[in-house]
Amino acid sequence: MALDPIRILVTGAAGQVGGELLQCLAPLGDILAPSRAELDLANPVAIETYLRETEPHWIVNPAAYTAVDKAESEPELAHAINALAPAVIGREAKTLGAKVIHFSTDYVFTGQGTIPWVESDATGPLGVYGATKLAGEQALLATGAEAVILRTSWVYGATGKNFLRTILNLAKAKEELRIVGDQHGAPTWSRDLARLSAHILRSGTFTPGIYHAAGSGETTWAGFADEAVRLTQLRLPEAKLARITPIPSSEYPTPAARPGNSRLNCTKLKETYHYTMLDWHDSLAQVLAELA
Ligand SMILES: NC(=O)C1=CN([C@@H]2O[C@H](COP(=O)(O)OP(=O)(O)OC[C@H]3O[C@@H](n4cnc5c(N)ncnc54)[C@H](OP(=O)(O)O)[C@@H]3O)[C@@H](O)[C@H]2O)C=CC1
Numbered sequence: 001m002a003l004d005p006i007r008i009l010v011t012g013a014a015g016q017v018g019g020e021l022l023q024c025l026a027p028l029g030d031i032l033a034p035s036r037a038e039l040d041l042a043n044p045v046a047i048e049t050y051l052r053e054t055e056p057h058w059i060v061n062p063a064a065y066t067a068v069d070k071a072e073s074e075p076e077l078a079h080a081i082n083a084l085a086p087a088v089i090g091r092e093a094k095t096l097g098a099k100v101i102h103f104s105t106d107y108v109f110t111g112q113g114t115i116p117w118v119e120s121d122a123t124g125p126l127g128v129y130g131a132t133k134l135a136g137e138q139a140l141l142a143t144g145a146e147a148v149i150l151r152t153s154w155v156y157g158a159t160g161k162n163f164l165r166t167i168l169n170l171a172k173a174k175e176e177l178r179i180v181g182d183q184h185g186a187p188t189w190s191r192d193l194a195r196l197s198a199h200i201l202r203s204g205t206f207t208p209g210i211y212h213a214a215g216s217g218e219t220t221w222a223g224f225a226d227e228a229v230r231l232t233q234l235r236l237p238e239a240k241l242a243r244i245t246p247i248p249s250s251e252y253p254t255p256a257a258r259p260g261n262s263r264l265n266c267t268k269l270k271e272t273y274h275y276t277m278l279d280w281h282d283s284l285a286q287v288l289a290e291l292a
């Protein structure tokens with residue numbers, strides 16, 4: 001008798017993490033990757049119907065409302081996608097006996113201090129995006145579903161909309177880029193998150209809970225931009241690239257405030273799942289090689 005193949009639902013497959021998940025999880029089962037038109041996460045009934053029809057064994061949910069500034073003027077939509085959808089996913093997963101891997105953010109924290117945050121630290125989001133992501137964590141956990149929540153930071157990769165690609169484009173067009181130098185954290189490669197997810201799926205034991213999962217090491221946005229431009233200049237000695245000037249956040253006003261301390265302590269992930277996230281310098285070099 002043939003065994004039922006493992007069905008893995010990947011939401012947001014057109015996004016940065018979702019795209020990498022498609023590649024990394026494909027060898028592990030049958031992937032369901034509905035487009036936004038096929039599964040609109042802003043519609044709870046659509047989520048319920050889709051999950052009852054497809055009965056996935058795993059639900060991997062990187063889909064989110066990720067426009068941090070725009071969320072300030074679209075709080076209802078951000079809440080529907082980031083908070084209500086995880087609640088419905090959790091409720092249905094609990095009924096199905098499906099396991100969930102969900103993604104959250106450093107922006108659940110206030111950003112006070114300099115010590116890397118641990119999972120049990122008090123939260124205090126500064127804006128709508130962070131608040132809706134925090135509500136999503138809490139709602140998912142409250143369903144009692146078997147869920148791992150990976151809190152990550154500063155996600156980038158060779159594809160999708162991200163800070164690295166924005167900076168490389170701007171650096172070719174300008175002489176100087178003024179970038180905030182007082183927000184501290186770690187860039188995280190989208191592919192490393194997908195590899196971690198595959199690792200969790202494969203690991204025989206599933207230990208639910210919140211885990212911090214950010215690139216190893218730390219920098220600032222200005223430090224990240226500076227290293228990206230430096231490495232690009234080494235590869236393209238003839239190119240005229242902008243110099244990076246670090247500025248205080250007060251000189252780069254945005255609708256949503258960002259945390260000054262986004263450092264995430266990833267010890268729990270290491271100890272529980274025996275997975276160490278790549279150092280951000282190493283992943284940056286790999287992503288730049290892929291872009292070249
Ligand atoms: N990007 C970052 O820097 C960080 C991200 N995170 C978290 O990691 C996760 C992955 O982020 P990332 O891959 O960068 O996000 P992206 O913005 O690259 O992708 C998000 C995906 O979600 C989809 N989506 C949005 N709204 C809906 C909806 N109503 N129905 C169905 N799909 C929808 C988008 O679809 P479409 O393509 O149609 O817009 C897109 O494919 C998210 O949970 C995010 O909160 C955490 C820390 C940092």
Ligand SMILES: Cc1cn([C@H]2C[C@H](O)[C@@H](COP(=O)(O)OP(=O)(O)O[C@H]3O[C@@H](C)C(=O)[C@@H](O)[C@H]3O)O2)c(=O)[nH]c1=O
Nearest residue numbers: 066068105106107153154155163178179180221252258
């Ligand atoms: C383009 C640019 C940005 N900045 C600043 C703004 C901001 O503080 C920082 C990064 O810019 P971004 O627009 O990429 O920032 P942002 O969209 O806030 O990135 C966040 O996205 C969400 C989804 C997360 O979960 C977070 O972990 C984080 O990655 O750099 C400058 O100072 N100068 C510039 O020229």
Ligand SMILES: [Mg+2]
Nearest residue numbers: 066067068069
């Ligand atoms: Mg952004």
